[in-house]
Amino acid sequence: MINIGRNPFAASFATAIDSAATWNKLKDGGAMKIDGGCYCGRVTYTAEVDPHTVTICHCSECQTLSGSAFRTLAFADERTFALSGAPKSYIKTTESGGRRELYFCGECGTPICSSAVSDGPKAYSIRVGTIRQRADLPPLQQIWFRSAQAWVTELAALPTFQKDASSNFGEKAD
Numbered sequence: 001m002i003n004i005g006r007n008p009f010a011a012s013f014a015t016a017i018d019s020a021a022t023w024n025k026l027k028d029g030g031a032m033k034i035d036g037g038c039y040c041g042r043v044t045y046t047a048e049v050d051p052h053t054v055t056i057c058h059c060s061e062c063q064t065l066s067g068s069a070f071r072t073l074a075f076a077d078e079r080t081f082a083l084s085g086a087p088k089s090y091i092k093t094t095e096s097g098g099r100r101e102l103y104f105c106g107e108c109g110t111p112i113c114s115s116a117v118s119d120g121p122k123a124y125s126i127r128v129g130t131i132r133q134r135a136d137l138p139p140l141q142q143i144w145f146r147s148a149q150a151w152v153t154e155l156a157a158l159p160t161f162q163k164d165a166s167s168n169f170g171e172k173a174d
Protein backbone atom coordinates (compact mmCIF):
# COMPACT_ATOMS: atom_id res chain seq x y z
CA MET A 1 0.00 0.00 0.00
CA ILE A 2 1.24 3.48 -0.79
CA ASN A 3 2.18 5.28 2.40
CA ILE A 4 1.60 8.98 2.00
CA GLY A 5 1.81 9.48 5.73
CA ARG A 6 -0.65 10.52 8.35
CA ASN A 7 -2.25 13.82 7.64
CA PRO A 8 -1.16 16.15 10.46
CA PHE A 9 -4.40 18.06 10.04
CA ALA A 10 -6.59 14.97 10.24
CA ALA A 11 -7.88 15.90 13.70
CA SER A 12 -9.41 19.10 12.36
CA PHE A 13 -11.40 17.03 9.89
CA ALA A 14 -13.10 15.13 12.68
CA THR A 15 -16.12 17.38 12.53
CA ALA A 16 -16.50 16.71 8.81
CA ILE A 17 -16.76 13.00 9.38
CA ASP A 18 -20.28 12.18 10.44
CA SER A 19 -19.82 8.50 11.18
CA ALA A 20 -18.13 7.42 14.41
CA ALA A 21 -17.17 4.13 12.77
CA THR A 22 -15.37 5.98 10.00
CA TRP A 23 -13.54 8.18 12.44
CA ASN A 24 -12.37 5.17 14.44
CA LYS A 25 -11.02 3.62 11.25
CA LEU A 26 -9.19 6.86 10.46
CA LYS A 27 -7.71 6.96 13.94
CA ASP A 28 -6.53 3.39 13.71
CA GLY A 29 -5.26 3.73 10.16
CA GLY A 30 -7.03 0.48 9.38
CA ALA A 31 -7.89 -0.74 5.93
CA MET A 32 -11.49 -0.48 4.80
CA LYS A 33 -13.13 -3.02 2.51
CA ILE A 34 -14.79 -1.34 -0.42
CA ASP A 35 -16.49 -2.23 -3.66
CA GLY A 36 -17.63 -0.27 -6.65
CA GLY A 37 -17.90 -0.04 -10.37
CA CYS A 38 -18.83 1.97 -13.41
CA TYR A 39 -22.14 3.63 -14.23
CA CYS A 40 -23.43 0.87 -16.53
CA GLY A 41 -22.31 -1.94 -14.19
CA ARG A 42 -20.06 -3.76 -16.65
CA VAL A 43 -16.84 -3.04 -14.73
CA THR A 44 -16.77 -3.83 -11.01
CA TYR A 45 -14.09 -4.20 -8.35
CA THR A 46 -13.42 -4.97 -4.71
CA ALA A 47 -10.47 -3.63 -2.73
CA GLU A 48 -9.15 -2.53 0.63
CA VAL A 49 -8.21 1.12 0.95
CA ASP A 50 -6.59 3.09 3.74
CA PRO A 51 -8.96 6.02 4.42
CA HIS A 52 -5.85 8.12 5.19
CA THR A 53 -4.93 8.04 1.51
CA VAL A 54 -8.07 9.78 0.24
CA THR A 55 -6.77 12.73 -1.73
CA ILE A 56 -8.15 15.42 -4.02
CA CYS A 57 -5.94 16.04 -7.05
CA HIS A 58 -6.27 19.42 -8.75
CA CYS A 59 -3.71 18.76 -11.51
CA SER A 60 -4.73 19.85 -15.00
CA GLU A 61 -4.60 16.24 -16.26
CA CYS A 62 -7.08 15.12 -13.61
CA GLN A 63 -9.33 18.00 -14.62
CA THR A 64 -9.36 16.88 -18.26
CA LEU A 65 -9.47 13.14 -17.62
CA SER A 66 -12.30 13.44 -15.11
CA GLY A 67 -14.15 16.11 -17.06
CA SER A 68 -14.48 17.98 -13.79
CA ALA A 69 -12.65 20.51 -11.60
CA PHE A 70 -10.70 17.89 -9.64
CA ARG A 71 -10.46 14.20 -9.02
CA THR A 72 -10.77 12.34 -5.71
CA LEU A 73 -8.57 9.28 -5.23
CA ALA A 74 -8.04 6.46 -2.75
CA PHE A 75 -5.18 3.99 -2.94
CA ALA A 76 -5.36 0.20 -2.85
CA ASP A 77 -2.55 -2.34 -2.85
CA GLU A 78 -2.76 -4.69 -5.83
CA ARG A 79 -2.95 -7.65 -3.44
CA THR A 80 -6.35 -6.46 -2.27
CA PHE A 81 -7.63 -5.15 -5.60
CA ALA A 82 -9.77 -7.37 -7.82
CA LEU A 83 -11.09 -5.87 -11.03
CA SER A 84 -13.56 -7.58 -13.34
CA GLY A 85 -15.47 -6.74 -16.48
CA ALA A 86 -12.49 -6.15 -18.80
CA PRO A 87 -12.07 -2.38 -18.65
CA LYS A 88 -10.32 -0.56 -21.46
CA SER A 89 -7.12 1.28 -20.67
CA TYR A 90 -5.06 4.20 -21.90
CA ILE A 91 -1.41 4.79 -21.08
CA LYS A 92 -0.37 8.36 -20.36
CA THR A 93 3.12 9.77 -19.79
CA THR A 94 3.36 11.95 -16.72
CA GLU A 95 5.26 15.22 -16.33
CA SER A 96 8.12 13.32 -14.65
CA GLY A 97 8.31 10.84 -17.55
CA GLY A 98 6.62 7.96 -15.75
CA ARG A 99 3.88 6.01 -17.45
CA ARG A 100 0.50 5.34 -15.94
CA GLU A 101 -2.24 3.06 -17.19
CA LEU A 102 -5.71 4.53 -16.80
CA TYR A 103 -8.61 2.07 -16.70
CA PHE A 104 -12.13 2.98 -17.75
CA CYS A 105 -15.33 1.26 -18.84
CA GLY A 106 -15.34 0.88 -22.62
CA GLU A 107 -19.14 0.97 -22.61
CA CYS A 108 -20.12 3.95 -20.44
CA GLY A 109 -16.72 5.66 -20.16
CA THR A 110 -16.56 5.84 -16.36
CA PRO A 111 -12.94 6.28 -15.16
CA ILE A 112 -12.19 3.49 -12.65
CA CYS A 113 -8.56 3.58 -11.54
CA SER A 114 -4.95 3.92 -12.60
CA SER A 115 -1.61 2.28 -11.82
CA ALA A 116 2.03 2.72 -12.76
CA VAL A 117 3.26 0.81 -15.80
CA SER A 118 6.02 -1.23 -14.15
CA ASP A 119 6.96 -4.73 -13.11
CA GLY A 120 7.04 -4.00 -9.37
CA PRO A 121 4.18 -4.24 -6.92
CA LYS A 122 1.47 -1.85 -7.91
CA ALA A 123 -0.81 0.48 -6.05
CA TYR A 124 -4.09 1.31 -7.72
CA SER A 125 -5.46 4.81 -7.51
CA ILE A 126 -9.21 4.28 -7.35
CA ARG A 127 -11.58 7.05 -8.44
CA VAL A 128 -13.57 7.65 -5.27
CA GLY A 129 -16.75 8.58 -7.14
CA THR A 130 -17.03 4.94 -8.24
CA ILE A 131 -16.74 3.52 -4.69
CA ARG A 132 -20.07 2.47 -3.18
CA GLN A 133 -18.89 3.49 0.31
CA ARG A 134 -17.62 6.91 -0.86
CA ALA A 135 -19.66 8.79 1.74
CA ASP A 136 -17.37 7.22 4.36
CA LEU A 137 -14.18 8.27 2.55
CA PRO A 138 -13.79 12.03 2.99
CA PRO A 139 -10.63 13.49 1.46
CA LEU A 140 -7.84 14.44 3.88
CA GLN A 141 -5.57 16.43 1.60
CA GLN A 142 -5.48 18.35 -1.69
CA ILE A 143 -2.53 18.07 -4.07
CA TRP A 144 -1.45 20.08 -7.14
CA PHE A 145 -3.33 22.97 -5.63
CA ARG A 146 -1.33 25.41 -7.76
CA SER A 147 -3.53 24.41 -10.72
CA ALA A 148 -6.80 24.32 -8.76
CA GLN A 149 -9.67 26.29 -10.23
CA ALA A 150 -9.87 29.56 -8.30
CA TRP A 151 -13.50 28.99 -7.32
CA VAL A 152 -13.07 25.63 -5.56
CA THR A 153 -12.70 27.32 -2.19
CA GLU A 154 -15.90 29.33 -2.74
CA LEU A 155 -18.42 26.52 -3.28
CA ALA A 156 -20.05 26.91 0.13
CA ALA A 157 -21.11 30.45 -0.86
CA LEU A 158 -23.13 29.32 -3.89
CA PRO A 159 -26.92 28.89 -3.79
CA THR A 160 -27.83 25.23 -3.41
CA PHE A 161 -30.78 23.13 -4.59
CA GLN A 162 -31.54 19.65 -3.27
CA LYS A 163 -32.41 18.42 -6.79
CA ASP A 164 -31.68 19.47 -10.36
CA ALA A 165 -32.19 23.17 -10.97
CA SER A 166 -30.20 23.45 -14.20
CA SER A 167 -33.49 24.33 -15.91
CA ASN A 168 -32.85 27.76 -14.34
CA PHE A 169 -30.52 28.11 -17.31
CA GLY A 170 -32.74 26.31 -19.81
CA GLU A 171 -30.46 23.26 -19.85
CA LYS A 172 -30.51 19.75 -18.44
CA ALA A 173 -27.51 19.09 -16.20
CA ASP A 174 -26.57 15.59 -17.31
Ligand SMILES: [Zn+2]
Pocket residue numbers: 038039040041042043105106107108109110
Ligand atom coordinates in the same frame (compact mmCIF):
# COMPACT_ATOMS: atom_id res chain seq x y z
ZN1 LIG B 1 -19.73 0.98 -17.66
Ligand SMILES: [Zn+2]
Pocket residue numbers: 057058059060061062063071144
Ligand atom coordinates in the same frame (compact mmCIF):
# COMPACT_ATOMS: atom_id res chain seq x y z
ZN1 LIG C 1 -4.07 14.71 -10.86
